[in-house]
Amino acid sequence: MIGRIMSSPPTSKPSLPPSARARALAVLLTQHKSGDPLDEVCTRLWDRQAMDSRDRAFAMELVYGVLRRQETLDWRLEPALKKPLPRLPLMVQMLLRMGMYQLAYMDRVPASAAVNESVNLAKANKAQLGRDWSGLVNAVLRSVTRLPERPFPELQPDPAGALSIRYAVPQWLCARWVEQMGVERAEAACQTVSTVPALTLRVNRQRVGRDAFLEQLVGAGIAARQTTVSPVGVILEEGRAVTTIPGFQDGLFYVEDEAAQLIPLILDPQPDEHILDVCAAPGGKTTHLAELMSNRGQIVAMDRHAARLQVLKENCQRLGATIIAPLVADARELGMVVSRQATDLQIPSPGVFDRILVDAPCSGMGVLRRHPDAKGQKDTEMFVRHHTLQREILERASSVLRPGGVLVYSTCSTEPEETEAVIARFCQDHSDCVRESIMPWLPASAFPFVTEQGALSTMGNALGMDGFYAVRLRKIQGSL
Numbered sequence: 001m002i003g004r005i006m007s008s009p010p011t012s013k014p015s016l017p018p019s020a021r022a023r024a025l026a027v028l029l030t031q032h033k034s035g036d037p038l039d040e041v042c043t044r045l046w047d048r049q050a051m052d053s054r055d056r057a058f059a060m061e062l063v064y065g066v067l068r069r070q071e072t073l074d075w076r077l078e079p080a081l082k083k084p085l086p087r088l089p090l091m092v093q094m095l096l097r098m099g100m101y102q103l104a105y106m107d108r109v110p111a112s113a114a115v116n117e118s119v120n121l122a123k124a125n126k127a128q129l130g131r132d133w134s135g136l137v138n139a140v141l142r143s144v145t146r147l148p149e150r151p152f153p154e155l156q157p158d159p160a161g162a163l164s165i166r167y168a169v170p171q172w173l174c175a176r177w178v179e180q181m182g183v184e185r186a187e188a189a190c191q192t193v194s195t196v197p198a199l200t201l202r203v204n205r206q207r208v209g210r211d212a213f214l215e216q217l218v219g220a221g222i223a224a225r226q227t228t229v230s231p232v233g234v235i236l237e238e239g240r241a242v243t244t245i246p247g248f249q250d251g252l253f254y255v256e257d258e259a260a261q262l263i264p265l266i267l268d269p270q271p272d273e274h275i276l277d278v279c280a281a282p283g284g285k286t287t288h289l290a291e292l293m294s295n296r297g298q299i300v301a302m303d304r305h306a307a308r309l310q311v312l313k314e315n316c317q318r319l320g321a322t323i324i325a326p327l328v329a330d331a332r333e334l335g336m337v338v339s340r341q342a343t344d345l346q347i348p349s350p351g352v353f354d355r356i357l358v359d360a361p362c363s364g365m366g367v368l369r370r371h372p373d374a375k376g377q378k379d380t381e382m383f384v385r386h387h388t389l390q391r392e393i394l395e396r397a398s399s400v401l402r403p404g405g406v407l408v409y410s411t412c413s414t415e416p417e418e419t420e421a422v423i424a425r426f427c428q429d430h431s432d433c434v435r436e437s438i439m440p441w442l443p444a445s446a447f448p449f450v451t452e453q454g455a456l457s458t459m460g461n462a463l464g465m466d467g468f469y470a471v472r473l474r475k476i477q478g479s480l
């Protein structure tokens with residue numbers, strides 16, 4: 001079905017390549033039906049045929065924009081519809097959302113083009129839709145342009161409903177956040193979900209200093225600035241293809257959010273130590289750890305997924321991280337795996353890792369803005385599922401930490417089930433492990449994000465960082 005859209009562009013000249021909007025429509029429909037990650041669907045559908053870079057950028061903005069703003073778009077369309085949007089064919093829903101997004105958020109697109117192009121796509125797909133829906137698409141979108149702009153609902157008496165419409169965050173999640181943190185902080189968290197993240201890089205100081213790298217960027221006409229909290233980050237003022245940034249092939253940087261850049265600092269690995277990175281792929285934090293160790297010592301980089309570990313290897317090669325021992329394994333079998341592989345991995349003996357990073361698989365609530373397609377796939381049961389897995393992984397990891405050693409547990413989610421509840425239970429079961437404040441390991445600019453319990457939590461921050469959580473634990477000397 002989707003293939004036919006791609007090969008039957010909405011034009012009277014079949015030899016023309018599909019328009020950017022037709023490509024956006026194909027991605028939106030395929031993603032909706034398959035549930036596959038949006039970036040994978042874009043690559044799968046768009047890399048098959050040559051695509052002009054401007055078309056690609058336009059289609060990308062449209063696809064991500066529609067999904068990022070979906071609840072808001074649907075609410076804006078509502079007054080112009082005779083029946084609820086979900087009762088229309090999926091393709092018609094998407095065409096209306098695409099038109100609405102261009103009308104509301106893409107200033108450079110004339111309103112007439114926003115309307116007409118959706119209408120044309122409806123006509124072009126008449127056979128597939130079983131009838132001509134272009135009249136309805138035309139009537140609805142034109143009606144929206146004529147109606148006065150609908151003011152957002154006030155936050156009271158229904159803050160969750162109002163936040164959901166304003167920031168396009170699922171209502172159950174808004175309600176959860178309002179209950180957890182109050183309306184003001186919930187609004188900040190929702191606002192983050194609806195923003196387009198900036199392109200943030202971590203400078204590979206094995207190869208170049210941050211100031212020198214910034215100079216290289218400026219020399220290449222790329223506006224950029226230092227990150228506020230991370231001492232090793234750079235934020236580009238405008239997004240661009242990563243491979244076109246000077247120094248990519250030479251491994252001068254790694255694309256990584258500012259909050260993620262703080263996690264290896266909290267572990268504070270030292271040269272010549274043995275480190276275990278339990279959930280390591282694709283290697284953002286592994287390569288940072290190697291840099292902090294001046295490439296001396298050893299990092300066992302474990303991940304359950306071989307394909308992701310392959311990406312880690314490529315990243316290590318590009319960035320010149322030479323002390324990595326990649327290991328495909330399930331962290332829940334860690335003790336066994338480490339004993340079996342101790343000789344191959346050249347670990348002196350099992351149970352002697354000096355430091356361990358558990359960057360646990362999680363719900364990803366802190367990075368929802370990067371994956372707007374995932375918003376509809378989340379639910380509250382997911383927190384419980386992750387909690388169980390996280391506890392298992394943490395339990396196994398701690399068993400191979402040497403007495404006196406340090407373990408950092410981190411997640412790109414700040415949901416209580418995946419963070420404090422995991423740690424509280426762990427500490428309850430392990431009197432040989434104590435919590436340490438993360439403060440000594442971070443610059444003062446990070447202190448506003450240190451919780452009362454001494455952990456890191458960047459949820460709803462105003463600096464544009466992802467929502468990360470991290471806690472530092474130490475195994476007491478003399479314990480076995």
Ligand SMILES: C[S@@+](CC[C@H](N)C(=O)[O-])C[C@H]1O[C@@H](n2cnc3c(N)ncnc32)[C@H](O)[C@@H]1O
Nearest residue numbers: 279280281282283284285303304330331359361
């Ligand atoms: C948050 S990501 C890690 C990101 C990585 N630390 C970085 O900075 O690039 C979590 C990783 O855990 C891995 N994973 C999930 N379940 C696992 C398990 N049971 N054992 C080992 N790795 C697992 C996933 O494949 C994923 O790569």
